[in-house]
Amino acid sequence: MLKLISAGSMVAATLFATALAANAQDGTYIKSAAELHGKRVLIVAGEAEADHPNDDRLVAQHLTEQGYIVTMAKDDDAVVTSGEDLIILSSTADPRVLAGKYANSAVPVFTWNTVDYPNMRMTGPERHVDFETLDPVQDYMRSFSVLYGYYTNVTTPIVREIGIPRSEMFGTLYLEPQAFGWGKPAPSADIIVASEGDPTHAAVFTYEKGSTMYNGFVAPARRVGFYLQDATFHFLTAVHGPAEHDPDLAEWWSGLKLFDASIRWALSEPAVPAPYDPAALMNRLAAAIKGKRILFVRRLNTPEGEESDDHIAEHLKKLGAIVKEVDQTEPDTVAQGEDAIILSATNSKYKMSNKYRDAKIPLLCLEGLMADTLKMANRRRYIDYGEHGEPKESEDPPEAYLEIVNSSNVMAAGLKPSYVKYIKEADVLKWATPTPAALTIAVLPNSFHERAIFGYEKGSTMADEFVAPARRTLLPVDNPAFDDLTEQGHALFDAVLLWTISPPATK
């Protein structure tokens, strides 16, 4: 009996270790404080002045208590190139002196030096547009509004780590007018917290190593932007006493937990994507999709795109999927018993109505114009979603390229951050602007907000606070573009499909 238990335990332990290893590789695992004990943290800060106290030493003390080895550096010290595991840039450091000297650091950087965000390539350069600092005297009214943050995406590792069950508001700092900073990061960033009711005013945001930051700059290591300012650390919310046992209150006063989890995320292993290898990718997809029941919703007997749809179906069958092809007019109950849904671009948005929106199985949509009915984006046509290259329906010219902005995700097929030729000839390409909860993989060239490839994790918050019942992805394959996809385009198709049908990170 004992042996049986031991054997069972060993199997469980092996499975657990395997799962941990997998998590470590996809960057979703956040190490515990115990696992990070002894990590070296460098805080780059200015000097406290008599008339301008700051919390830098409190931060250092707090981190020391967590088990980190903390050293302090001045803003005009030489750049540290080795030996540190994390660099913290305090807002007390002079951003003109810092001047982006840590931008190229291969060490993770955690910063609340908002004015230095542009130097770090974490945001654009324009104050009040790309980033902003708020002062409780100068910006009295707004310095109250920033006391309320919004967790945009509960499926990000950081928010999962602190146990926030759904997108919701919380208290960022204690109830006094506070100094605050926000940034508007590039599309590859995860916006952890938005402020002032504006989804683009990121109070906390992260870049995975290898993702594209501002101006095409590729993150050499993880980056975190946080809303603190010089003397606000001690106002980070926390809860004690009776309120600690009330989940609503415990979630509300979670600022310090958020800080700690963000530090630990920065120090944990980044995602390591598989290299670009279309054949290997197809094999992985085949292994994942074999025997799965895929519902392919298309317009049967369509005047255009029929051949393209046929080829999509053939591709799926060749991979080993059991494909059920149904017409757009069928009720969405046809999805019962299926494992995943693919919506073709031959479908008419108008005829499809809101079908499949609530499907509890993963869904890949190839038609960008359906982004709003599927809750992938808001409803303003040509503002929240739109298209390039459709005569009379778009002021944008046809396009053949996409810009890969987030190589760290499996949906990027291992492609490096750059422009990739997606279809053989410039043609129609659809896009949408998802909520901050989406994982953006590719954008239309020269347009941050026109997101061509993106996905929602199960449980993440889509448009209208709609919670994704399962994974949702958008990939523009306008009819009859499937046959026009380049090699990279096909790889992206396979990679997005692979992520869509893979087990979600959340239950």
Add this chain to the structure above:
Amino acid sequence: MSRIPQSTGYLLCIMLLASTGRVMSAQNYKVISEYKLLGSSATGIAVDAAGRRLFIAGNDGVAVLNADTGASLGIIPLKNATDVLLVPVMNGDKRGASTKGYATGDGKVISFSLADMKAQGTDALPTAGVSSLCYDEDAKTVEAVSTGGSIVTIDAGSGKVLNSARVATGAGQIACGTLNQVYVADTAANVVHVLNHQTGRNDGDFPMMTGHRPSGLALDTKGRRLFVACEDGVIEVVDTDSGFTFTQLKGGAGPAQATFAWTPQGKGQWKAAAFVAQRDGTLTGVRMNAYINYTVGGAYKLSPGLRAIAYDEQTHHFFLTATHGDVPVVVVAGY
């Protein structure tokens, strides 16, 4: 607790708050009189403002003095009394004359009449040790907390024990008044326990943000602010809804006791304040500028050995127990 003390930057901030012109005192408190007491100790103190009497708990019992002259008016027998309180009688927002009081010591609680200063009833506490009293205005109960680890809830009007429970407490001051909560400073554990006197359980603890050895407590039940005076000189202002210390100020040193008062200098002066008396002889006025803004209104050197503090709303004076050498006294502080 994660955000720790003795940060030079933070202490600098505290010191600045204490020294800026903005927080200078409107009144300068000083010792205006001193009443010598019989016996060898003076711990708890209560003032009957309407009747102009002081009640001082000491090892001989509860001494009763004329509040204005210090003349002895008698003694209520209770061996080794450690605390005393008078049940307030409220007429709306105005306080009327108290008619009943409670005192604790020697493992028991007695009730007494202010009319004849005679004990009316006695209840034994479940544990021995120093005990303290506070009054819950919402529940109309007297809470008796023993350092031995118990809380007893007494109906203030009838004197009947409503609840009795054993629960870990602390050696510091206690405070209560609303939401069935009794705050107990646990000096050794560096926390304030939040005890629920209905359930007799600990509902959670408030850790100190930077202070060490909390001992003095004062509660503003309207603002839901708990003023925690620590022996290392840090005064933390805690939002009791969240248990979060949002302001830290510099007080005196040593064991502390505190009290809270509205308009402590009359209309037109401070809106409200917590006053902290500490063993080094410092009386610190923590002035409320707004419910989220408190500053040190003044730190006044009175005389060493301060213990308990009571506010006289008629004269705006403070009565503080102290020991000068071996002699227990009542220090009268005013401006």
